[in-house]
Amino acid sequence: MRYPNEQESILVRVGRPMQQAMFAASLGVVIMLVGGLLSFSDGLNVSPNFYWLTAASCVLLYAMFNAMISVSSENIDSYWKHAIPLFFVLMVALSLLAMLLSGISLMEADSYAWIYIILTFGYFAFLSMARFIKNILNIAMREEERTREEERKRGQGLN
Numbered sequence: 546m547r548y549p550n551e552q553e554s555i556l557v558r559v560g561r562p563m564q565q566a567m568f569a570a571s572l573g574v575v576i577m578l579v580g581g582l583l584s585f586s587d588g589l590n591v592s593p594n595f596y597w598l599t600a601a602s603c604v605l606l607y608a609m610f611n612a613m614i615s616v617s618s619e620n621i622d623s624y625w626k627h628a629i630p631l632f633f634v635l636m637v638a639l640s641l642l643a644m645l646l647s648g649i650s651l652m653e654a655d656s657y658a659w660i661y662i663i664l665t666f667g668y669f670a671f672l673s674m675a676r677f678i679k680n681i682l683n684i685a686m687r688e689e690e691r692t693r694e695e696e697r698k699r700g701q702g703l704n
Contacts, residue, residue, distance in 0.1 A: 560614050562628035565607055566635050573603035573639045581646050593647035597654040600639035604664055607635055612671030616679050625672065632668055636661065 576599045584591035611628050618624040640661075644650055651658050 560617060562611060562624065562631050565611050565614065565628075566631040569603045569607035570635055570638060572606070573599055574642065576603075577642055577646055593649045594654055594657070596643035596647040597640075597651070597657040600636075600643040601657060601660050601664060603639055604632070604636050604661075605667075608632065608664060608668040608671055612668070612675045615672065615675045616682070621676060621679055629672075636664070 577596050580591045580595050583589040615621055615624050615628065640651060647654065
């Protein structure tokens with residue numbers, strides 16, 4: 546089932562989970578490396594938690610946009626088959642980079658272990674909302690199609 550103006554939608558153009566994960570990972574790497582360069586220079590003292598905050602923020606960015614964009618996918622289950630593992634890969638990859646650059650583990654980084662748990666549950670809540678919205682849209686589109694079909698039949702009956 547296609548949505549109106551689907552070909553023109555920006556969501557469709559960036560709708561692949563791999564593209565979203567690569568964008569979030571690239572953003573995280575760039576921000577962390579800039580922070581790392583600043584901390585190695587004489588100018589700025591960057592907190593070790595900065596890297597963990599950046600990693601969590603990029604994972605949250607992926608989770609929010611991925612759930613929103615999944616609504617526009619034709620087969621949401623197939624979409625999630627790729628999106629959910631990429632969520633965990635992104636989380637692990639950015640965490641490893643954060644640990645490497647900060648020098649502290651996730652358990653030593655204040656409450657970031659809890660933040661990661663909340664991000665995971667939040668991602669699944671976003672996906673649940675996306676499925677609910679997708680179901681409502683499908684019902685509305687079927688009803689609209691049924692109404693159009695009835696109007697077309699009535700129009701033919703009058704002629």
